[in-house]
Amino acid sequence: MITNHKIEQLKQTITLLADGNWHKGPELASKLDVSRAYVWKLLQELQEFGLSFESVSGKGYRLTQALQLLDQESLQQQLAEIEVEPHLQLLTDSTNLQLKEQGFAHQKLVIAEYQSQGRGRRGRSWVSPIASNLYWSYGWRTQMPVQQLGGLSLIVGLALVEALENNGLNDLTLKWPNDLRYHGKKVGGILVELSGDASGDLKVIIGVGVNVQMEQTLGESIEQDWTSISEVCRAQALEPISRQQLLVAMVKQLQQNLSKFESEGFSPFVDAWKKVDESFGQAVTILQPEQELKGVGAGVDANGAFLLQTQEQLETIYAGEVSLRIST
Numbered sequence: 140m141i142t143n144h145k146i147e148q149l150k151q152t153i154t155l156l157a158d159g160n161w162h163k164g165p166e167l168a169s170k171l172d173v174s175r176a177y178v179w180k181l182l183q184e185l186q187e188f189g190l191s192f193e194s195v196s197g198k199g200y201r202l203t204q205a206l207q208l209l210d211q212e213s214l215q216q217q218l219a220e221i222e223v224e225p226h227l228q229l230l231t232d233s234t235n236l237q238l239k240e241q242g243f244a245h246q247k248l249v250i251a252e253y254q255s256q257g258r259g260r261r262g263r264s265w266v267s268p269i270a271s272n273l274y275w276s277y278g279w280r281t282q283m284p285v286q287q288l289g290g291l292s293l294i295v296g297l298a299l300v301e302a303l304e305n306n307g308l309n310d311l312t313l314k315w316p317n318d319l320r321y322h323g324k325k326v327g328g329i330l331v332e333l334s335g336d337a338s339g340d341l342k343v344i345i346g347v348g349v350n351v352q353m354e355q356t357l358g359e360s361i362e363q364d365w366t367s368i369s370e371v372c373r374a375q376a377l378e379p380i381s382r383q384q385l386l387v388a389m390v391k392q393l394q395q396n397l398s399k400f401e402s403e404g405f406s407p408f409v410d411a412w413k414k415v416d417e418s419f420g421q422a423v424t425i426l427q428p429e430q431e432l433k434g435v436g437a438g439v440d441a442n443g444a445f446l447l448q449t450q451e452q453l454e455t456i457y458a459g460e461v462s463l464r465i466s467t
């Protein structure tokens with residue numbers, strides 16, 4: 140169990156190093172009011188959470204890339220107008236788990252700088268190094284019956300793309316049902332978890348992970364090709380965008396999409412989906428537990444179900460235990 144005092148020390152250490160410049164051990168020790176040996180201990184711990192830094196004798200320590208921690212107070216200010224209450228933590232197991240176990244509430248936003256047990260779809264883990272990406276979970280209480288929620292993760296994906304586009308990024312795509320991608324590489328994912336009454340009054344946890352400035356070495360265990368927002372910015376000659384700005388833009392757009400979805404269902408989103416649908420017209424394989432279906436992606440229906448044109452017929456694929464592979 141890490142004490143609050145220790146968490147404060149870890150935060151302060153990151154903040155002191157955040158500019159990406161060299162900082163000498165004695166300088167850090169005096170600013171943190173600890174011994175030099177203890178500075179080293181804090182840095183070792185941060186390294187275990189995925190912080191990358193260099194250390195050179197005579198020069199001290201510097202982060203391999205500059206960063207900025209998310210800030211609870213300004214998040215609160217920026218999200219107050221849409222009545223979202225952010226709960227920012229430095230370290231957690233999983234923001235989805237936290238929202239589930241620590242008092243689910245409508246429009247509650249749980250954010251973490253690091254997850255020790257970040258969870259992905261189909262039992263995978265979600266690589267969540269400290270202070271480099273975005274990990275958040277949003278609580279949404281709805282009276283929509285569960286059968287109408289097929290398009291939910293799609294409208295969340297659309298919110299992410301729209302928020303990124305509003306910040307000047309282009310060419311982001313979605314792979315049904317909910318992978319955010321860029322040029323065939325995964326940038327983000329969505330994990331929706333439901334509980335409550337299936338006929339209405341559902342508690343929905345919308346978990347979002349977006350790679351923002353994750354270093355290549357930290358993502359080595361990821362099984363699929365991946366990239367990050369900072370790479371997309373570099374490729375498109377854009378200035379890097381702060382994680383805080385992206386987070387706020389995404390949550391605002393998500394809230395808009397959710398209220399439209401709740402009143403009108405998925406059909407108003409079909410056109411937007413068409414524009415970013417990576418599988419449209421592509422040869423794809425749908426992997427289901429008991430069978431494999433091959434065909435060509437033919438978009439989605441008015442409920443967000445995937446349409447697969449096989450040699451025989453147009454198949455409708457519902458979300459669930461399916462995996463979609465785009466043949467290259």
Ligand code: BTN
Pocket residue numbers: 232233234235236254256257258259260261263265273274275276317318327328329330346347348349
């Ligand atoms: C996927 O497999 O593509 C879904 C990944 C979802 C990851 C996010 S990170 C924040 C939230 N908390 C978790 O434990 N998982 C989701």
